[in-house]
Amino acid sequence: MPELPEVETVRRTLLPLIKGKTIKKVVLWYPKIVENPPEEFIAALKGEQIETIDREAKFLEFRLSNHLTLVSHLRMEGKYRLTVPQEAKDKHDHVEFIFTDGTALRYNDVRKFGRMQLVATGSEKSSTGIGKLGPDALTPGFTAAGFVRALAKKHKNIKNTLLDQTVVSGLGNIYVDEVLWRAKIHPLSLADKIPVSRVKKLHKQIQEILQEAISLGGTTVHSYLDANGHAGGFQAKLQVYGHSGEECPRCGHKFAKIKVNGRGTTFCPHCQKEYL
CATH class of the missing domain: 3.20.190.10 (MutM-like, N-terminal)
Known part of the structure; x- marks a missing residue:
């Protein structure tokens, strides 16, 4: 998508x-x-x-x-x-x-x-x-303070929380895996248990990764093309999505893949901390 x-x-x-x-x-x-x-x-x-x-x-x-x-x-x-x-x-x-x-x-x-x-x-x-929808991830309405307050009210895993579009809108499966890896958060962490400092890190990574992806014309994994018929370029920068079984470039442990609410989810079980 x-x-x-x-x-x-x-x-x-x-x-x-x-x-x-x-x-x-x-x-x-x-x-x-x-x-x-x-x-x-x-x-x-x-x-x-x-x-x-x-x-x-x-x-x-x-x-x-x-x-x-x-x-x-x-x-x-x-x-x-x-x-x-x-x-x-x-x-x-x-x-x-x-x-x-x-x-x-x-x-x-x-x-x-x-x-x-x-x-x-x-x-x-x-x-x-x-x-x-919740606030668009790249608009001024998506603030770190507002993000902290919103997650504090969500007693469900962070992967589903980011995908449901009511806390922040615009993220899908690819970018959720990427931002959680960069923020060192396990996808099954409960949203309301993640420390404020880590939530602020996640907020920063969401905005940075989306901007990086835009600068490269998006991510083409299957069939996405822009209006000129060109594929995106950010797929070459993906660190975790699509890399199940490979070594984590940060710690060297192998990436694992699980299903979260039916969505394939790749993460590093060693350096992405689980907050429960």
Whole structure:
């Protein structure tokens, strides 16, 4: 699943390709991608101009004229690419936005899990899944003090706590494994038992790793590509995710892999301390 760095990279690469373009027509090959009634979605977008693209955690927000916002979640394998309407349809192309300049934006999704929802600008938190999120990990709202207070109220393991998006939003399986390794915290540690000093270290590592990943265009482990069709580069920097059975570069002990709430979790049982 694209996590915060991948979604931010898509935003940055897609914006210069479509900013200022006006939608002439929308084609829904798979209407279930859209949360709105299909006919209303198509009619409302005709004539809309794309002003900018914002991001909230793993959600893209296409800001349109007339105070409308298209909220898009890529889920597991969603991708956007700029093309022309005449290009043959790929079997995994599900939505097409045809622009007045003769180009087209296509949404491709192998698993069809991604979702789009057209809402009034300003209503995103009340009408979409954005309203359930904790602070975005790279915004000023994600403070060390607030993070300490939030974890003190969570009597469950830190891996699940970071994945549930209510304490901090934007992290997925890859980056949670990485930040816990860097902060030397065992994934099964109870969130409310982790010392304040260690929580502050974790807070710092979350922000540093996400920024590092963005600088390298995200992480491509399976199928992630940016809007230009380029893979990310941070996978070469991963220290723990995907390295089960290998030696920990910090202490030399072998990484272990377990399941935490069904998610594969790699960690070092020697240098990642468990707080219970």
